[in-house]
Amino acid sequence: MTLAEQNITQPSIEPLDQPRSIFARRSDFIELAKVKITRMVIITAYIGYGFANDAGISNAQWYAKLFIMLLGVALACMSASVLNQLYEIDTDQLMDRTKKRPLPTSRISKTEALIFGLALGVLGIALLSLFTNAAAALLCLFTIVSYVLIYTPLKRISPVALLVGAIPGAMPPVIGYAAGLEGSGFTVFNNTGWAAWIIFGIMFVWQVPHFLALAWMYRDDYAKANMPMLPVIDPDGSRTFMQILIGCITLVPLGLLPTMIGISGLAYFFAALICGLIFLYYGYKVVRFPSRQHARTLFLASLVYLPVVLLFMLIDKM
């Protein structure tokens, strides 16, 4: 073949509609995996781990197990997020907040998302079962399955989905705690596992104002996608605001419980009290003077409240 023929048969530039490589779309995969939520999830799993007591291992083994546990939980959380978005392409397409995500815009195909989501999940659970223990792996599997197969479909049917989704949402500290225990880790269900379940309770209740503030801001969006979130079926907002207030009020005494039962000290007590009251103040503001700005402030306050209170709990562990 002459040089001239080569130039005709082998164009030097790729056609414009050539699919972009996975590497070129790495930021889309990162967006699909919801790394910011994953970061918060691993903080909460770390706190749970810090409260567990595996007396039989050295310092180095403790840190190695911590690292693997956090990696496993992070992969599992990303898996749950990817599979959740795979299920919600149609509704995400209808909402302004979500319509630019990688799946509704076809920047990532359904098959790629399925393979990516399943691979992350299998890897995460495998790491937990091989290097931590059976309880941590099974609790994590339960978390992915209940989030993807129960909470996600339920979102289209009932506002109760929030309370159902808050169960997997509050599981990461319990997974971390179980991973930090000796043997199979199932003693997390004994009366020695109190710390794990109290953190679970704090996280469970925290999710109510966390989500309802956001759902109220995006109520028109949810209505467009036919999602019966509480602010959609409660047009005057009275039930939404009542539940936000109940959540914020409950969080104040609940946050003090770790000191009351002797797993945290006084520094934690005052940190939890101050954070709880500030959070309640923002909850009160949105309830008393409903506005997008106040709802956003409450949502942002939720993102500060949780890591600050939990980190104080770890620092002031008794």
Ligand code: HEM
């Ligand atoms: C039923 C439970 C929950 C619901 C319904 C919920 C809902 C949401 C929604 C709709 C967003 C906005 C996401 C976006 O625009 O991409 C969000 C943001 C966020 N959520 Fe939650 N959430 C829940 C539980 C949790 C849990 C358990 C955590 C972590 C421990 C968490 C951490 C976050 C963080 C860090 C953000 C901000 C993400 C960002 O800035 O991109 N959420 N949540």
Ligand SMILES: CC(C)=CCC/C(C)=C/CC/C(C)=C/COP(=O)(O)OP(=O)(O)O
């Ligand atoms: C270890 C492990 C598996 C952890 C998972 C923890 C977990 C279930 C976190 C869920 C948090 C979250 C983003 C819920 C919102 O989903 P959404 O569908 O309401 O949000 P969207 O409308 O933005 O998609």
